[in-house]
Amino acid sequence: MAKTCLVLLAEGSEETEVVASVDTLRRAEINVTLASLHGKDPVTCSRGVIIVPDASLDDIDDEAVYDVILVPGGLKGVENLSQSPKVARLLKNHEKRGSIIAAICAGPLCLMTHSIGLGKKVTSHPSVQDKLVAGGYQYSEQIACKD
Amino acid sequence: MAKTCLVLLAEGSEETEVVASVDTLRRAEINVTLASLHGKDPVTCSRGVIIVPDASLDDIDDEAVYDVILVPGGLKGVENLSQSPKVARLLKNHEKRGSIIAAICAGPLCLMTHSIGLGKKVTSHPSVQDKLVAGGYQYSEQIACKD
Numbered sequence: 001m002a003k004t005c006l007v008l009l010a011e012g013s014e015e016t017e018v019v020a021s022v023d024t025l026r027r028a029e030i031n032v033t034l035a036s037l038h039g040k041d042p043v044t045c046s047r048g049v050i051i052v053p054d055a056s057l058d059d060i061d062d063e064a065v066y067d068v069i070l071v072p073g074g075l076k077g078v079e080n081l082s083q084s085p086k087v088a089r090l091l092k093n094h095e096k097r098g099s100i101i102a103a104i105c106a107g108p109l110c111l112m113t114h115s116i117g118l119g120k121k122v123t124s125h126p127s128v129q130d131k132l133v134a135g136g137y138q139y140s141e142q143i144a145c146k147d
Numbered sequence: 148m149a150k151t152c153l154v155l156l157a158e159g160s161e162e163t164e165v166v167a168s169v170d171t172l173r174r175a176e177i178n179v180t181l182a183s184l185h186g187k188d189p190v191t192c193s194r195g196v197i198i199v200p201d202a203s204l205d206d207i208d209d210e211a212v213y214d215v216i217l218v219p220g221g222l223k224g225v226e227n228l229s230q231s232p233k234v235a236r237l238l239k240n241h242e243k244r245g246s247i248i249a250a251i252c253a254g255p256l257c258l259m260t261h262s263i264g265l266g267k268k269v270t271s272h273p274s275v276q277d278k279l280v281a282g283g284y285q286y287s288e289q290i291a292c293k294d
Contacts, residue, residue, distance in 0.1 A: 019166040019196050026194040034196070042189070042199045047173040049166050049181070052189045052197035 003030045005068040006060070008087060009053050010037040012076025015045035017104045021070055035060055037084055046074040062089045069094050073105020073125060082113035091116045108132055121147035150177045152215040153207070155234060156200050157184040159223025162192035164251045168217055182207055184231055193221040209236045216241050220252020220272060229260035238263045255279055268294035
């Protein structure tokens with residue numbers, strides 16, 4: 001069965017990080033759902049590109065199981081996702097199951113806010129490094145890392 | 148005054164090539180208009196990402212002047228743009244003025260169909276190399292080239 005990925009989308013998400021991720025994952029034949037924090041309406045990303053989501057996060061069951069949840073960057077988008085109890089529930093359920101939780105750029109701040117993977121190794125946009133270190137993560141200088 | 152770029156969008160355009168271009172150009176403070184061949188409706192790209200354009204190509208004057216027109220790839224999108232007399236008029240007007248015309252991946256096929264820059268140096272996705280050579284372009288094996 002094809003693997004599945006839930007990509008989170010919010011106003012201010014970084015559009016290339018969202019779209020290149022969805023595109024690349026679909027090329028790898030992973031079933032991707034691009035789900036918005038703001039219902040089914042079009043979402044304006046950090047540089048003004050407007051994307052129509054596949055689904056509303058509200059319509060996704062808290063217990064839904066994906067092989068991967070991906071949090072894109074874009075500071076404002078990450079702030080929006082960080083404030084969402086729905087995102088918290090989805091991430092916590094996935095952490096419990098040992099599913100992959102991926103975050104790009106400022107995305108790890110969302111994990112920190114929801115207390116996901118604390119103590120683990122992360123990397124990020126340099127501008128949020130200090131916050132992640134203060135939040136208790138091990139910081140990697142590599143462009144990508146896994147823990 | 149800020150430079151301007153018109154990015155063309157059609158059903159089947161390659162979403163990362165569209166979005167990463169718009170994103171990068173806006174970070175460089177270039178005024179980008181993402182204009183759709185299909186009016187103002189959301190456009191479904193090659194891997195299913197749905198993008199809302201900034202403008203309809205129909206609303207753009209044939210004599211409008213941009214510093215750059217950019218043709219993204221995505222074979223189906225390129226085929227759609229290749230069939231458009233409006234795209235032909237915009238590209239021809241820009242070629243006459245000596246403005247920059249950029250094309251990514253399969254995008255040069257659209258230039259070929261509209262007889263833009265014939266004889267010049269291009270590069271492309273390898274799958275369309277033979278057509279471009281047969282169409283009279285000089286072919287570069289580099290990942291990007293300018294002529």
